[in-house]
Amino acid sequence: MxxxxxxxxxxxxxxxxxxxxxxxxxxxxxxxxxxxxxxxxxNPEELFGLALTTCLNATIKSLLKARGLTNHSRVTAKIQLRREESGVGFFFQVHILASIEGLELDRADALVQSADKRCPVAKLTQNASTITLETVPYEK
CATH class of the missing domain: 2.20.25 (N-terminal domain of TfIIb)
Structure with a gap:
């Protein structure tokens, strides 16, 4: 096998x-x-954003389903290409916003944080200083 x-x-x-x-x-x-x-x-920035948002939201949806919930969720990422302070080289600054419809913000955040620890793409970047993850209220 x-x-x-x-x-x-x-x-x-x-x-x-x-x-x-x-x-x-x-x-x-x-x-x-x-x-x-x-x-x-x-470009790589957009492709990374697609991979990250798709994987993280799929993981959130899986955790919702495991809890018997059908709430909608959304993950948005802003990927910025930045130059290193030295002027040599580049890095990605990534701001991730996640939301779950109909859940209190603290409960949604607990689920989002759990998904971040389980998502295979997010695991590749865990503890990266150039990535932020914030749970925000769901807006239609």
Whole structure:
């Protein structure tokens, strides 16, 4: 028996000026462009944001379901590309906002914090000083 549940092979040969794709028929293929260029396409910042918000919200929804709840939830991330103070190199500053409809803020926050500890993408970035997670009231 294999010890993983899923595996994807993803390719990028062009950096931020070309195409990146998931190996296989009818899999994702995206045009890539630099976030600082005025060209069509996506970039690492947007792709990271999509991965993080999708995984974290899926984990929140799983925890809600396990508690017999059907509340709507939403996760929004603002991903900023910033230059290091030294002027050499870059980093992502990430602000994550999570909300759950119909739950008191403290109860929603407990669930969001629990999801953050369980989400596979969030686990990759735990304790990162450039990431903040805030639970906010749900707005339609």
């Amino acid at each position: 294999e010890d993983y549940l899923f595996e994807a092979t993803v390719h990028n040969e062009d950096g931020v000026d070309g195409v990146a794709y998931v190996e296989g028929e009818e899999k994702l293929s995206v045009s890539i462009s630099s976030p600082t260029a005025d060209k069509p396409g996506t």
